[in-house]
Amino acid sequence: MNERLIPWQPTAIAGPKQPLLVTPETAKHMIKKSKRPLFVVGPYAKNEPLLDFVSKIAEKWNLPIVTTADTYKTFSDVEIDSTPYGIVEIVNLLKDPQWQGVNGEGQHDLVIFVGVIYYIASQGLSTLKHFAPHLKTLTICKYFHFNADASFPNMNDKEWHNYLDKL
Amino acid sequence: MTPNSIRPKDLEDNFWKNRGIDINIGDIVENTSSPTDNEKIEMGPTPKPSVTDLRSWDMKLLKRYPPFYAPFCDMCCLCTFGKCDLTGKKGACGIDIEAQQGRFALLTCCIGAAAHSAHSRHLLEYLIHKVGPDFPIDFGNNIDIEAPIIRTVIGKIPKTLGDLREAMSYMEEENLHLLSACHTGQEGNHLDFESKALHAGLMDHVGMEIGDVSQINALNLPKGDADVPLAELGIGVVDREKPVVLCIGHNVAPGAGIIDYVEDNELEDQIEICGICCTSIDMTRYSNRAKVIGPISKQLKFLRSGVADVVVVDEQCIRSDVLEEANKTGAALIATTDKMCLGLEDRTDDTVDNIMGDILSDRIKGALVLDPEKVGELAVKLSQEISTKRQKHKILPTDRELQEEASKCTNCGWCVRVCPNNLPIMDAVSSAGEGDFQKAEELYDHDTCYTCGRCEGECPENIKIMSLMAKVGQNNLDKQKFKIRVGRGPIQDVEVRRVGAPIVLGDIPGVIAFVGCTNYPNGSDEVAKMAEEFLERNYIVVTSGCGAMSIGEYKDKDGKSLYEKYSGDFDARGLVNLGSCVSNSHIPGVAIKIANIFAKKQLEGNFEVIADYILNRVGACGMAWGPYSQKAAAIASGVNRWGIPVVLGPHGSKYRRLYLGATEDKERWKLNDMRTGKVIDGEPAPEHLLYAAENREEATVALAKLCIRPTDTNKGRQIKLSHYIDMRKKYFGEIPQDIYKFIRTEKDIPITYKKEVLEILENNKWEPREIPMEPSILDFPKNKVGD
Helix, strand or coil: CCCCHHHCCHHHHHCCCCCCCCHHHHHHHHHHHHHCCCCCCEEHHCCCCCCHHHHHHHHHCCCEEEECHHHHHHHHHHEEEEECCHHHHHHHHHCCCCCCCCCCCCCCCCEEEEEHHHHHHHHHHHHHHHHHCCCCEEEEECCCCCCCCCCCCCCCHHHHHHHHHCC | CCCCCCCCCCCCCCHHHHHCCCCCCCCCEECCCCCCCCEEEEECCCCCCCCCHHHHHHHHHHHHHHEECCCCCEEEECCCCCCCEEECCCCCCCHHHHHHHHHHHHHHHHHHHHHHHHHHHHHHHHHHHHHCCECCCCCCCCCCCHHHHHHHHCCCCCEECCHHHHHHHHHHHHHHHHHHHHCCCCCCCCHHHHHHHHHHHHHHHHHHHHHHHHHHHCCCCCCCCCCCCEEECCCHHHCCCCEEEEEECCCCHHHHHHHHHHHHHHCCCEEEEEEEEEHHHHHHHHHCCCEEEEEEEHHHHHHHCCCCCCCEEECCCCCCHHHHHHHHCCCCEEECCCCCCCCCCCCCCCHHHHHHHHHHHCCEEEEEEEEEHHHHHHHHHHHHHHHHHHHHCCCCCCHHHHHHHHHCCCCCCHHHHCCCCCHHHHHHHHHHCCCHHHHHHHHHHHCCCCCCHHHHCCCCCCCHHHHHHHHHHHHCCCCCCCEEEEECCCHHHHHHHHHHHHHHCCCCEEEEEEEECCCCCCCHHHHHHHHHHHHHCEEEEEEHHHHHHHHCCCCCCCCCHHHHCCCCCCCCEEEEEECHHHHHHHHHHHHHHHHHHHHCCCCCCCHHHHHHHHHHCCEEEECCCCCHHHHHHHHHHHHHCCCCCEEEHHHHHHHEECCCCCCCHHHHHEEEEEEEEEEECCCCCCCCCEECCCCCHHHHHHHHHHHCCCCHHHHHHHHHHHHHHHHHHHHHHCCCCHHHHHHHHHHHHHHHHHHHHHHHHHHHHCCCCCCCCEECCCCHHHCCCCC
16 A cells, blocks of 8 residues: 555544545645635644745735644744634534634635644544535645545655645 | 433422322432431432433533534444445434444443443442441541532432442443443434433443542541642652562552551561552552552553562553563563453462462463452562562663664654654654664653553564663653652532632632543643643642642652642642542532532532532633543543533544534523523633643643633632633733623723723624623523513
């Protein structure tokens, strides 16, 4: 089996449904096609170089950012706008089709995850897989996420940074 | 009561107008503990509630706090129709993914409740056998409400050990009904699964209370004394020159048997008796001779160190491969309960000499001995024999040998991928291969690596990574010496009288309970740091089990443990170690006592009124930062049903279910003011009932927020909001944007933050709200409507 396509934590395999393995090109296509995307960013993005990547990607695609855990503080310090939520709180809101999104413009149709602790992200993605048919999930971590609709493969840092550069 | 019984509450509307029916108002119980011995207590509506008797309460909770599901697996594998994939479709039995998650929550809670309760049943019968069924339950002059959970749920006051059998039998029957609902083709609705899971949680607390009340009384453990002594804690406190007996698990009976034998034979200075996990906490409650190695995170590293000559296992949270690990070091193993027989021959009826002979001659690998007294004699004699023959100081490889083995590392990285926390194990092993053990030490410190051993099982080079961790610990024994306050058991009534009002009014900003296991995301010192922060802020901090041990393993900048720094009083800035797992029952126990002592609420058969009081008035919150077991899930569900919210660490998301408040829907937060008969706008307080935080910073702020209650006075609310804002600013760098939800009138605004808060109020078009006199989520009594 291709090690890039086994969940980063191998036992996170959930069932027969597999995510789409995406390249930066496919990911860009998904973002481009989305009407109301949302960028959910976890505490791993408090450090460089991910912080810089997140900033550039959000700016390029005009993505509203939700920061989880205490990531908000770092982002605020470097003047990146974000809305803070607990990861379970934002997932809870995303599964509600009536929620109007972080900007009050309607529920999001694509949620891009990066930097959230792997196993709690995996649980949140599972919630959205089962209970949020109105949106798609895309993960751009260096870890393959089995519960996402679309995910980057497992990669080393160099390859991952190359992927993020292309987004 | 049977499910079809008519209860007084069913008749409250037209009670006196009903004719032609038989009315059973329940037992009239004689309250012999009150000053007037002949005073009668009228039973409340739900003594011994069946699975469905408290369903209406559960549905009220679940409306406010709907289950949030995060399936761990897409499939159901429980019957031979399956496996069934439940992704967007139903299984062959008709169940959908939502109901399946509720079913799993129920199953988890049933397992947890069964573990505590079977432990308690064993302990109860053993102690009755030892001291008799008429042995009195007496906590002394400072505690009149000896068993608040049993009083409320069963509706009776247990006076003797024998009296506890009634509560035990009741909850065993309930557990049976609950487990049966998990069978294929039974319950099909997720909310009803949740109601049953909450019932299982309640049964768990009944079981735990039976266990601790039994052992406190029959074994004369501390009865709520705040000034209990400190006990030694840590891998470094064991005298390795002596024969060492190690107990692992939760049931104190065999440990007490060992201590008795040592004392009866005046061997106190010749034998080291130590323990891992809750059994060690209870051993220190029984005798100051016992030492605590630490929580379950110490298990594999201590076993591998080979220090123990005899390993005695009882029940719960013990590694399934404990026999294999003990045998690797030449230690003998004695299994002592029916829960964990490990394939060993039952030698209960054999003589100690015969069993010893067979173990010492390697004819058997260990023995199952179900008599705690015999275990005492066998363990001590075996340790004396074995310690002279084993070269235990040479069991672990030398640093050079470890370096040589670690140098085989190919940097494949699988150790990191299978680690529950993806710790940098590969780096530590690679560095060790070059003779640098620093990175391994960093993983060892604070149990950042809790030695589950998955990395070692995965390593294609068979590098003994756990032995590396054990060796690192052995090389730094001086760093592994700590103190823990002995578990005191329940909170005294006199303390409740002192702090009941400040807690309910908000002057004491909250009670935080650090409980649970050691599945920490980032080491044990995070628990202690959280406890320290709340202690410094005048909260009451209580703890138990592994959490209590983790707190003890932390030293402040002056080298003092928090137990040395803070008193054991149940008061502001008090750090109260309740005891072991079963002592967790004292957490809802003290909340119940506040309702009874401070607010004069009748307990017997009155669950809903008491839980409603706690939910709306008692600013308590649980924290299980490293939850791993089914027991932890049951404990959390139990306190949730009592109205106490719980914050979990990130691994808690794997329980598949949280209870998150529907904060966007104001209708769900309306309160019935029982004093005025009015329905008034409420607030999301407490905001969630079961929440998982991603890191310590988020958890700390969540704990402060979850202590807010509708009955806080203006002053109390200011104090609580000051802490909430302080911590939010500290960890998030901002004033919380939801602060307007918790301001009822301008008098609630903390003076220090007035300008900033007023700005937020204006932005959110805030308007003042009425403060409820007697807030409740229960329905108004029908004869009060329109009053």
